[in-house]
Amino acid sequence: MKRRHLLQAGALAAPTLLGFRTKAVAANRVLNVGYQKASVSLALLKARGLLAERLKPLGYDVAWSVFTSGPPIMEALSAGAVDFAFTGEPPPIFAQAAGVPVVYAAATKPAPKSVAILIGPDSPIKSLADLRGKKVAVAKGSSAQYLLISALRHAGLQYSDITPVYLQPPDGRIALQSGDVDAWSIWDPFYAAASAAGLKKLADCTGLMPNRGFYVSRRSFAEANGPALTAAVAAVKEIEAWEPTHIPEITVEISKTTGVPPSVLDIWFQRQKYGVEPLTPAILADQQTIADTFFDLHLIPRKIDVSQAAWTA
Structure with a gap:
């Protein structure tokens, strides 16, 4: 998909994205966050107001948009409707191959059973x-x-x-x-x-792929709003460190906000891996393997260098 087509897709999809709003704020800038049901850490940060709390001293408000999966999030990121998001391994690869200036800010631990x-x-x-x-x-x-x-x-x-x-x-x-x-x-x-x-x-996924998640942004936003992006990653790290010892509490809380039954969430949370890691050469190499596979199958239009999308504060 050429970049202009992706941009058009994002423009067409934006009005139908659940919860999508561009928040007009007189004094503060806004961090637009994209998340989905699989983004438990972001859902908790939203429900508890913790991300907003972290960003307020920096002069930012937070706006939230819910999506069904990673690819629509990448469309919104391309269109400028999302600045910070959680997604799986392939969506940022497809976005980078389409010319979207996506950047990786942090990675989660592998969860091959999810x-x-x-x-x-x-x-x-x-x-x-x-x-x-x-x-x-x-x-x-x-x-x-x-x-x-x-x-x-x-x-x-x-x-x-x-x-x-x-x-x-x-x-x-x-x-x-x-x-x-x-x-x-x-x-x-x-x-x-x-x-x-x-x-x-x-x-x-056991033995077949790492199945990491990634926290991503848009290069222009990351370069212009580094402190906000750093604060967002720090908030995610904090909540991810807290989650493993509070699964029963999380199950009840997330069930209320998503409508997913606690029994289903408990199955998921018990096999989920927790923790946020900085980008390493090994993690980027795993992403490169996935990108090369999609290119070899002609599922992305060009070969990409994943390391060019890495971002550090």
Whole structure:
């Protein structure tokens, strides 16, 4: 996708993005934050007002926008509607390849059990090799898509051996349960909710991909608002350090704000990994491997150097 097309997509998508508003403030600047249901740390910072508290002394207010997945967040970042966001591994790769000046500010620890390929409870599929010739629902440009690619390769298959059906998470589950597709590659909490509803795991990310999350920004914003971005990352680090010993409390709080049942959240939180790490050569190398894979499959328009998108305060 060329950059102008991505910008057009962002402009078209913006009015429909849940909660999207550009907050008009007379005195303060605004940090526009993009998050999704998988962004527990950002959801907690929003609910508790902690990020706003950290940024107020720096002269910033905070505006929040909710998205269904990482790719729409990248569209909003490109359009200038989001300044700071959480996303999985592939979305910033697709954005960088499209010419969006995205930068990585921090990374999470790997959580390989939080993304999986699911099948129906009575599916005849018994192994990854059985996916040959099958339809698989997946969100394009997501961590679930890279899991699907990596899992197929592990089974000796090519991406062309299956028919990908590009759907956002809610539609992917409907497609699998209705029999319109044979499998579905998806992340938490959608994965946990689907498992609770009887769908079965065929494979998760273990041994196939790190499954890190990234806190990202736009280069122009990062360069002009370094202290605010540094404060936002620091707030995330603080809440991530607190989360592992307060899972029951978090489960209740996040259930109220997202509508996801506590039982589903508990499944997710128990297999989630916590902690924010600075960008390292090893982390960037993992991202480069993913980027090269997408380029080799002609899923991104050009080869990129992920290290050029690294940002440090």
